[in-house]
Amino acid sequence: MLIRLMPPTMDILSRLLSLMPVAGRLDVRCHFGAPWRIEQPDADAREMRYHVLLSGSAVVEDAHGAPTELKAGDIVLFPSGGAHQLHDGSGAAPAPIDKRIEHGRTIESNHGDGDIADVLCGSFVLPAVPQRLLRENLPGRLVVSSAPKGGEVPERLVRLIDLLRDEALEAQPGSESLVNHLSGALFALTLRYASHTDAPPRGLLALAQRPRLQPAIDAMFDTPGKPWTLPELADLCHMSRATFARHFDEAIGRSAADVLTDIRMTLAGRLLAQGSQPVAEIGEYVGYQSDAAFQRGFKRHVGMTPAQWRSAARANG
Numbered sequence: 001m002l003i004r005l006m007p008p009t010m011d012i013l014s015r016l017l018s019l020m021p022v023a024g025r026l027d028v029r030c031h032f033g034a035p036w037r038i039e040q041p042d043a044d045a046r047e048m049r050y051h052v053l054l055s056g057s058a059v060v061e062d063a064h065g066a067p068t069e070l071k072a073g074d075i076v077l078f079p080s081g082g083a084h085q086l087h088d089g090s091g092a093a094p095a096p097i098d099k100r101i102e103h104g105r106t107i108e109s110n111h112g113d114g115d116i117a118d119v120l121c122g123s124f125v126l127p128a129v130p131q132r133l134l135r136e137n138l139p140g141r142l143v144v145s146s147a148p149k150g151g152e153v154p155e156r157l158v159r160l161i162d163l164l165r166d167e168a169l170e171a172q173p174g175s176e177s178l179v180n181h182l183s184g185a186l187f188a189l190t191l192r193y194a195s196h197t198d199a200p201p202r203g204l205l206a207l208a209q210r211p212r213l214q215p216a217i218d219a220m221f222d223t224p225g226k227p228w229t230l231p232e233l234a235d236l237c238h239m240s241r242a243t244f245a246r247h248f249d250e251a252i253g254r255s256a257a258d259v260l261t262d263i264r265m266t267l268a269g270r271l272l273a274q275g276s277q278p279v280a281e282i283g284e285y286v287g288y289q290s291d292a293a294f295q296r297g298f299k300r301h302v303g304m305t306p307a308q309w310r311s312a313a314r315a316n317g
């Protein structure tokens with residue numbers, strides 16, 4: 001028998017992280033003098049790269065908008081997994097890089113004699129579930145500052161970055177494991193503070209400032225197998241169908257039906273990877289009246305059959 005994975009009172013971020021728990025990994029610490037440049041190719045399918053600028057300044061560039069200047073305390077992550085660059089902004093050829101291992105941690109430095117930048121570079125590692133629910137509802141690039149802004153300082157984020165920096169730089173027992181756990185917490189706090197800004201990103205995080213839509217989101221997460229209609233979801237929010245559709249599109253940029261499909265497929269992918277229930281039973285649980293319909297829908301959404309997904313997820317751990 002399949003059971004509900006999440007209680008009905010969770011906020012949207014808690015629901016997302018419960019369905020798709022994200023781990024963290026610190027890959028390298030970069031200590032550079034200008035001129036310098038960090039080049040990152042496309043990430044692997046289950047990774048999102050991040051950078052924490054501990055000190056100095058930097059410019060980040062990718063395919064998602066104009067170059068953006070980073071200040072000490074800024075965090076940038078790339079939910080789309082796309083290639084990107086960080087550099088000092090001078091346009092000069094970067095100084096050669098030396099790489100060494102200290103206390104099990106990779107350190108990169110150079111001989112640039114300009115302004116110093118200290119950067120932690122890592123990856124958020126996603127679970128073996130279809131990624132569209134997370135990736136397609138977040139921006140391609142997300143920058144969050146832990147520096148004071150408008151008199152408000154996200155103190156938890158500041159403390160977490162301080163602890164992450166200290167553990168990354170000191171050779172204490174258990175530091176490597178602790179840094180990786182702290183990196184996972186960094187993902188959750190980064191998304192939290194992104195959703196609290198005056199202009200939160202479009203997508204699921206934007207719903208944090210639209211509590212009127214919360215009943216519909218609760219319903220889709222709590223009972224994904226119910227054949228929800230747009231009028232039913234609108235009624236839960238005490239809105240007309242047109243008003244509900246407009247609010248949903250303004251917040252997410254996609255229809256409620258699209259998000260419901262993402263939730264269903266994410267849950268189905270997790271159950272396929274972690275459980276032993278028959279495929280048809282999982283399909284029925286997430287709202288498909290026949291095994292054939294689930295098979296078609298899953299392959300269209302994920303790119304492989306449920307059986308292929310289950311085999312691949314288990315083979316990749």
